[in-house]
Amino acid sequence: xxxxxxxxxxLRDLFGVVMLSGLFxxxxxxxxxxxxxxxxxxxxxxxxxxxxxxxxxxxxxLTTGREKVTRRRSLAPFLMVVVTGAVLIYGTxxxxxxxxxxxxxxxxxxxxxxxxxxxxxxxxxxxxxxxxSYRGYDTLGEVTVIFTATAGVLALxxxxxxxxxxxxxxxxxxxxxAR
Amino acid sequence: MNVLGLxxxxxxxxxxxxxxxxxxxxxxxIKKVVxxxxxxxxxxxxxxxxxxxxxxxxxxxxxxxxxxGNPLPHVLILTAIVVGVATMALALALVVRIRHAYxxxxxxxxxxxxxxx
Numbered sequence: 001x002x003x004x005x006x007x008x009x010x011l012r013d014l015f016g017v018v019m020l021s022g023l024f025x026x027x028x029x030x031x032x033x034x035x036x037x038x039x040x041x042x043x044x045x046x047x048x049x050x051x052x053x054x055x056x057x058x059x060x061x062l063t064t065g066r067e068k069v070t071r072r073r074s075l076a077p078f079l080m081v082v083v084t085g086a087v088l089i090y091g092t093x094x095x096x097x098x099x100x101x102x103x104x105x106x107x108x109x110x111x112x113x114x115x116x117x118x119x120x121x122x123x124x125x126x127x128x129x130x131x132x133s134y135r136g137y138d139t140l141g142e143v144t145v146i147f148t149a150t151a152g153v154l155a156l157x158x159x160x161x162x163x164x165x166x167x168x169x170x171x172x173x174x175x176x177x178a179r
Numbered sequence: 180m181n182v183l184g185l186x187x188x189x190x191x192x193x194x195x196x197x198x199x200x201x202x203x204x205x206x207x208x209i210k211k212v213v214x215x216x217x218x219x220x221x222x223x224x225x226x227x228x229x230x231x232x233x234x235x236x237x238x239x240x241x242x243x244x245x246x247x248g249n250p251l252p253h254v255l256i257l258t259a260i261v262v263g264v265a266t267m268a269l270a271l272a273l274v275v276r277i278r279h280a281y282x283x284x285x286x287x288x289x290x291x292x293x294x295x296x
Contacts, residue, residue, distance in 0.1 A: 014209055021213045028220045035231045036238070036248040040256050044223070052216065052264050059209060059271040063278040077204035085196040089189060097184030099233035101246075106232060110249045118240045126238040126250040127257070135254060142258045149265035156272040 014060055022053040039127045187228040194221035208274045208284040212267060219263050226252040 025048040032041035096103035113130055121129035131139060198221060201214025230252035238250035274284055281289050 014207070017210060017213055021216055024217065025220060028224060031224060032227050035227050036236060037227045037230065037253045037256070038237045038239075040223070040227060040253050040260070043257050043260050047264050048220070048260055052267060055264075055268050055271055056209070056212070059274055062275045063209070063284050074204075077200060080203070081196045081200045084199065085192050088192045088195070092185050092188035092192070095185060095188055098187045098228060099231050100184075101232050101235075103229070105229050105252070106249050110251050113250055114238065114247050124240040126240065126247070127253045130250050130254045131257060138254070138258050142262055145262050146265040149269045152269045153272040156269075156276050 014064070018053060018056040018060060021056065022049045025049040025052065039125070188225070191221050191225040191228070194224065206286045208277065208286065212270050212274065215270070216267065223256050223259065226256050
C-alpha cells in the first residue's frame, strides 16, 4: 500500500492516479478481511473502490486529464510531514499492542453486544444488529449527511447548463446507490 | 520486541502522512481529493486494526466459536465509508464548478487569476 501511495504522489497522469486510487482502496479492503472485518471489506470494495472511482472518472471527463508540468520543489511540506509523523509514532508508544484481548476497546460495551445480541435481536451477524438496532441513530445521521451532500451536489452542478444537468443527475444517482 | 507489537499503528501513520503530503504539497485539486481519500482510508485501517483480537474471527455468531473480533469499530467504519464517498462527491462537484469559473484546476493558476483584477 505504501508503494501505491508513493506512486500516487509521483504520477502526473490523472487517469492513472484515479486508477491507482481504486487499487489502493481495494488493497485496503483485502487488509480488512485479514483483520476479520468482512462487512467493512464488502462495503469498501463496492462503495470505496467502485463508486468513488466512477465519480472521479466523471470529474476527469468534465475537467482535464493532465496535471500541469511545472513543479517547484520545496522542502517545507516534506519536513512538516516528517515531523508530524514522528510525533504520531511517539504517540503510539502508549497504545495497546496489536491483537491484545485486554485492550480498553474490548472491555466496555462490546462484550455485551457479543453475548446478548444473538438473543435480543436474533440476527447472527453482530455487525448488522449493532448497525440497525443498537446504533440506529448513527445510521439516521449518516442518511442525513448523504442527503445534504446530494443537495449540495445538485445545487453546485445540477442547474448550471443543460449539458451539465445530465452529469449532475448521474452524480447524485451514485449517491443514492451508496445509501 | 514489545514495541514491535505496535506495527499496525506505524503502517497507519505512514499512509496517513502520504495522504497529508499529497494534500499540502500538490497543486492539482483532483489530486488533493485523492490525497484526502488516502488519509481517510488510513483512519479506517486504524480503527479496524484496533478491533482485531488475537485468535478471534469475524463477529458472526456461531456455536462453535468462542472469540470474536470487536464489532463496534466495524459498524462505525461502515458508516464512515459511505459518508466519505458522499462528501467526496461534493468535493468533486466543487472541482467541476471551479473548472467552469476559472478554466483550470491548478491551485497556483487560480491564485494568479485572483490577483490580477
